[in-house]
Amino acid sequence: MKSRFPTALFSIFLQFVFISALLGGSAKSHAQQLNIIYILADDLGYSELGCYGNSFNETPFLDRMASEGMRFTRFYAAAPVCSPYRAALMTGQYPARLKITDYLRPNSAQHLPLAHTTLAEMLKSKGYRTGIVGKWHLSGYVKEGAAEETLPDQHGFDEVMVSENRGIAEGAYFWPYFWNREIEKKLPEAHEYLTERQHAEALQFIERNKEQPFFLYLSHYAVHTSVHGKPELVDHFRKKAGAGTSDPRPKNKNNDPYKPNGADVWAKQNNPHLAAQLKVIDEGVGAILKKLTDLGLDKNTLIIFTSDNGGETRVTTNKPLRAGKSSLYEGGVREPFIIWGPGIKKDVVSDQPLVNYDIYPTIKEMTGAKSTQKTDGISFAGLLKNPAYKMPARNLYWHYPLAQPHFLGGRSAGSIVSGSWKLIEFFDDNTTELYNLQKDMGEKNNVAAQNPAIVARLEKDLAAWREEVGADRPKN
Template identity: 65%
Template sequence: MAKTFKNAFSRVLLSGLAVSVLACSSSNKPMVMKAATLTKPNIIFILTDDLGYSDLGCYGNTFNETPNIDKLASQGLKFKTCYAAAPVCSPYRAALMTGQYPARVGITDYLRPNSGEHLNTAHTTLAEMFVANGYQTGIVGKWHLSGYTRAGAPEETLPDKHGFNEVMVSENEGIAEGWYYHPYLFNKDIQKKLPGQREYLTDRQNIEAVEFIDRNKDKPFFLYLSHYAVHTTLHGKPEIVDRFRRKAGAGTSPPTKGNEANDLYKRWPADSRAKINNPHLAAQLFVVDQGVGMIMKKLISLGLDKNTIIIFTSDNGGETTVTTNSPLRAGKSTLYEGGVTEPLVIWNPSLFSKPGTITEPVVTFDFYPTFMELIQARSNNQKLDGVSFAGLLKNPSSVLPERNFYWNYPLQNPHFLGGRSASSVRKGDWKLIEFYDKNEFELYNLKNDRQESNDLAASNPAKVDELKRDLTSWRTEVKAKTK
């Protein structure tokens, strides 16, 4: 952590101690250090599923409406290049929870409901790290780091086995793509909670998040709000979908897959597959954004806003069939920039820098060491592949140590969205992609060509060879599979 950040953090800590001492000196009661404990920052990590790089207003979108997230960005820090550790869901989440490359963890593709794979309990997860440092931990929503015994998996490890004290609205037999109304197919045990005839999943997650904050206001907490939205099949609340249908340029598509009558509460309604300006995507994202507003209102009402860090991001590139990753190439399931680059906003004006944009690249497994530094955590001796970027939050113009970024995405068959079995490395401005299926290489200079439109492999064989050596050496070090 930069010296200036340490000083700022120390001032917050000392002010808490002073409050505690003054409170105790005004009475004859024994001194209590409760206020000092509260100076450990709360962490709220809000993760969306399959959100496109440019789906937020603060990232240039003019159709979707995300005023609360945009406010976080205007008051906080927006990252130009936040890399996902993988182009699909489960390996991203494995990297987030462990601070390691997915290849090192051994989870490199999304886990099917009956999968025998799961996140090994031998890892000290992010949640377990927080618990060891005095935090209450909670997950609201998607886990996707295990198969499920109810779906035929031989065993499972769900969030309660990985350090989460409270588990709310999380799946226990699959993620049931696009099932956004109660009863939830991904977990039939979840009882309806919200008033009205139909409970919408994202509304339920937002309420659970706010209630978790309220329950834990007197202790430091880590809240992982892991949205199922905006994973396809897209399905927004009808009244909000209509709002976006009326906007200029709204996309359209017919109802499909057994919903020819266009039941508004049944999957695959009209316009849910619109390729541009999708009203259902916009409607779902609008409710995610409402949740951000609810969280901020709750924090302010409890006086916790100055001591709470909010992170808003996504897990991998958006599906190009319904989202936009412009100006980046391709999307989910590919190792092009559109598949592995995420929006990232981090907010806390009281602890961090003035608002701005950070250009230094960061990656999923950097969150683990960053959080450890922010809360001054004790070392747990877990191998970490990331680096802390806490210093960037105080001084956005600072730089991180030079390093390469690596991805490994071996597939038996191409992904249904077009992704191919591949591995890649970014070194400085240069990026090499090795396609396992046809032993092909592509080379790009991201400084001059962030869109990856000009393959330089044929004209720069020396650079290809250099990056091939780096990639091969890394795969050997992490014991990465290539098939």
């Protein structure tokens, strides 16, 4: 792709356009309004991308996004599992305030209430065409026994494509998709691959809506386990030095490449299936960048790429972070986060802490959209304009009460990050751990015993926050 900033003068002009968008000017034409594309990977660990230090996986387009935009090293998920992250993204509120603190089961009576103004509804009121491609996971499903459901079309999405109506389960990456059995195959391949189908839908959405401002939520099912890559790509990664291996499970003892649980699916490091899935995600990002350039929309489209929680330690390591999905250690909640678009400084790495509930107020400011909904996040639009901008100091909070341990090992707990300090309270055995993240991002050294005053202060702050947001009582 040719440079988006061919001359210094043009660069200044683009930055002016972007700043005008941030200020919410009302005189903009459709062509000048800022399009938003939010690309969310599922269970992608912090260190899976090349730009985050991975040398086995292949992510050239995401790495290019990082070199042409901003990459963050302390971007957090509001929860270590799926549904509460998505609830926080859609509303800008703490999962504890929303009473969605764990992933929703297929027959769950719980769902995101319609009373909330979602990100899609806010942008729709500003004249945006809104679309979701893929995973929703903010409701139980009537087809699985839930008394009621609220799916994306009830929350402000004009177009809903390849979105589940039964659940997620162990993944179903080749057509027919058991989580949505009614969906018809669209791609010419005999074994239509879900991630490629999602990208085809995303590209068609962009093409259909090129003449109006749009918000596209490209919500991937990959790389949720059971990871399952296209056979030719899996073979490519199997041949690389250091590739992980595992035996096929009994359900696929013949190692059919189009059935789940084949050879190497459960490799714990340098997983060929995970790498193959991630490569398809990356190629889709490249196709989106090309489509935007071909349509002349690269000059007024903002792309955000991130993940909903940490990687599963059954198939990855999340090093140098500790633990993974389902855990309040950093490996469960610290995510890759890249943002690319007009006015964004090139090749900037920021270590300022952000959380995914900050997305709602940030997009609100950037687009000039209106919403009276209370938000717990804060806008980081100023940081995108000026990487030297210092975000206001604040504490970050998590509330993850479980009736029993998560099947991946996560425990019932709450946590607080205050400056460089992180405290975790485990509700199951009433123990407390304290870490200095500036010195110990891998959380190897619990220093609670050496710092009783800091522990007491953070415990008090965390308890006061739970009271303020009306958090459900911790489960023991």
